Amino acid sequence: MQGTDIGEVAKKAGVSRTLIYYYFKDKMELIQGMFLEYFEAAKQFVGGALITEESPLVRLERYARFYLETAVTKPRRVILYRNMINDMPIVFGGQSQAFYHTFLDNVHGSLIRTVEEGIAAGLLAEVEPRLLAQTFMGGVTGAMLELAKRQLSEDEGRALADQAVGVILQGIVKSPA
Template sequence: MAPRSSEQNEKIRSNRIEEILNATIEVYLEKGVRATEIGDIAKKAGVARSLVYYYYKDKMELFRDLFTKYIQAAETYIKASLTSEEGTLVKLKKYVRFYLETTQKNPRFMKFYRQMEQDIGYVFEGVSDDVLKSYTLNTRQPLIQLFEQGIQEGTLKESNVRLMVHVYWGALTYSIDMFANGEFTEQEAQQQVDTVIDLIFKGIQNDK
């Protein structure tokens, strides 16, 4: 048998890490970061405990890698979706729709994001202030800028920008929690997405 190429080895490595990270999400949602052990993750991933240690020296390094991956994914999506060439209202409504529809299809994924935000300080101990500051800046600042633009162009009501963003974000996150907790059936979900969008924008949209 011919030896594997470097590309094949890298693909195997990448697949193994992805399996471990996916298993970590599952265990994390069940037990939380403090109670999760490497053995739990290995069992969930269906791999040897030693293999997890081959890639990660300890649990906290694994969680830092996991959180970093999803922090970067969130920042990339938010930047792309809120700085596109579409109109302000279109972008803001699509933003709400994306998160609610994603939650309906994959509630555990959104539960992970919600829980991750609470545990960033613990996982990144020592540099948590910098990580939180960067994450907040990269996920909230595009929203603030978009609201400022909407007020300037007259599509959003004249108001305190940061207050409007908090109202918008608060309504969205509480709605995400309702969807993630399975409070709506699949048949009800689409109608409820439209209802949330309607309720949010009745409060902030300038109809003059």
């Protein structure tokens, strides 16, 4: 963020520096807007992926697959996401905790509800739902970061994403009695 130059941003966006300043008073406001736009996009994706009538397992697989395939096809986006969490205190100052918790509630709330449904249906391990959701998310995040740092063809990446999705889901599915 510190090395970001508004002139470079304008050039990459194909607009004038003046136009950027018409919408944003300074670089920090531009970056805050970017963060908030990302948070809203994540909320919309998660809602669409997890709030459906499908089986919780289908929804969780779609959720994991999306993020893992994004790591393969758009690795820079994954690195940006990882850095966003660390940069929140710089971007939002004293409000960073509130923004972070709102983001988690919006994104992880749907995940927790899906996990609760899976447990109630006897599909997922009988583990405290928040812990199981975080365990699932930890697997997805770890695999995302690993895939993002590799130089993979789409075919190689999809094969590894398939393996990771299988391992992640296998870890949270209820074992036969």
